[in-house]
Amino acid sequence: MVDARGLSCPLPVIKTQNEIKKNNPDTLEVLVDNTTAVGNVTRFANNNGYDVAVKELEDDEYSLVLTKR
Amino acid sequence: MKKENFFKKNWLVMLTGLLIGAAAVVLTAFGNPKNMGFCIACFLRDIAGALKLHGAAPVQYFRPEIVGIVAGACIMALIGKEFKPKAGSSPFIRFALGAAVMIGALVFLGCPLRMVIRIGGGDLNAIVGLVGFVLGILIGVFFLKHNFSLGRAYKQGPVEGLLFPILLIGGFVLTLIAGSLFAFSEEGPGSMHAPILLALGIGLVVGALAQKSRLCMVGGVRDAVMFKEFGLLAAFGCIIVAVLVGNAIRGTLNWGFEGQPIAHTEWLWNLLGMTVVGWGCALLGGCPLRQLVLAGEGNADSAITVLGMIAGAAAAHTLKTASSADGTGANGPIATIVCLLFILVISVTHLKKEQ
Numbered sequence: 001m002v003d004a005r006g007l008s009c010p011l012p013v014i015k016t017q018n019e020i021k022k023n024n025p026d027t028l029e030v031l032v033d034n035t036t037a038v039g040n041v042t043r044f045a046n047n048n049g050y051d052v053a054v055k056e057l058e059d060d061e062y063s064l065v066l067t068k069r
Numbered sequence: 070m071k072k073e074n075f076f077k078k079n080w081l082v083m084l085t086g087l088l089i090g091a092a093a094v095v096l097t098a099f100g101n102p103k104n105m106g107f108c109i110a111c112f113l114r115d116i117a118g119a120l121k122l123h124g125a126a127p128v129q130y131f132r133p134e135i136v137g138i139v140a141g142a143c144i145m146a147l148i149g150k151e152f153k154p155k156a157g158s159s160p161f162i163r164f165a166l167g168a169a170v171m172i173g174a175l176v177f178l179g180c181p182l183r184m185v186i187r188i189g190g191g192d193l194n195a196i197v198g199l200v201g202f203v204l205g206i207l208i209g210v211f212f213l214k215h216n217f218s219l220g221r222a223y224k225q226g227p228v229e230g231l232l233f234p235i236l237l238i239g240g241f242v243l244t245l246i247a248g249s250l251f252a253f254s255e256e257g258p259g260s261m262h263a264p265i266l267l268a269l270g271i272g273l274v275v276g277a278l279a280q281k282s283r284l285c286m287v288g289g290v291r292d293a294v295m296f297k298e299f300g301l302l303a304a305f306g307c308i309i310v311a312v313l314v315g316n317a318i319r320g321t322l323n324w325g326f327e328g329q330p331i332a333h334t335e336w337l338w339n340l341l342g343m344t345v346v347g348w349g350c351a352l353l354g355g356c357p358l359r360q361l362v363l364a365g366e367g368n369a370d371s372a373i374t375v376l377g378m379i380a381g382a383a384a385a386h387t388l389k390t391a392s393s394a395d396g397t398g399a400n401g402p403i404a405t406i407v408c409l410l411f412i413l414v415i416s417v418t419h420l421k422k423e424q
Contacts (some may be wrong), residue, residue, distance in 0.1 A: 007222075008158075010292070010354065033224075043298065048250075049075075060224070
């Protein structure tokens, strides 16, 4: 899991990128707390072979579940 | 197919780029200084002057464009439910980085936005600045890739997020009803300005569009290098194209190094000044325009950064580090080196270990 809550662009994408590079996971959950990060991580994941399911948690937090295509 | 997709995804940010370029040309046509239709660094410096934070008589004016950008971003964020007050990510480091970025920008004489506007006016010194700017971003990207972080921010109450936009608007209203409290240039760049309502209106539109599209001058190069995403970089190009076309139509396109408006030809300091800006802004997560927009979205860390930039402008003119058309200020070169060293220290001391 990548916890990028409280971080603003581009850090959530970098953390996601590093995790994918390091462990090449089949699924990965990314937590963020702003819509810019939701958009940026989703775009990055889609461009790198992952489908993304976005779920809004409480308190303006989002869970993004990345699944390898 | 892929091309179509690119435009579909990035049309808003590219349109914003074109409009900002056009806005710069229009504002210049209506009185703003040449090749300075829209410069965040210069305008914050003028505001610092209007508040009498520095005594440089030619650069004092409470620029309505800045007020418009922050207010426009704030309104758009409120409408789009993206107004999210937050703060707490190394505020004082952000303040100091903001000041360093401003000192670097005033050595070059412009923020990244004015840099591309100068390129669009034919000022080749700005190409030198661009080289330094890209170099600075690449250094910043290196540290970002090695887990540089200023730490996380936390959710705040609405007042924390709204205070900066409200204070800025309040200050602007005061200039209209109690102008004698402020300093206003009688000559020089600060005395040259477009009509207040036009400047404010254009600022509002640009702020709103920049909020929605997340336009950022630093993000363009950064995202292209780090993630192979070219949307923001395309917007960067759109600004140059719009300004080039605008200047060509007005007959104000003038290629060369010498005699460019409010610019100097000391290439090393043009380059290194923009290296400070590129590197500092990469660490801050956005260019000066983006900081204004984020401040409008309720990000108090960005509001602190903007205050740091205003303080940096005051320092630059008080300590004679700011350049003029005659060349670098007496202490400009040494200040540039100090800023680079400072940013290096911040970079290395904030590399987080991977868990």
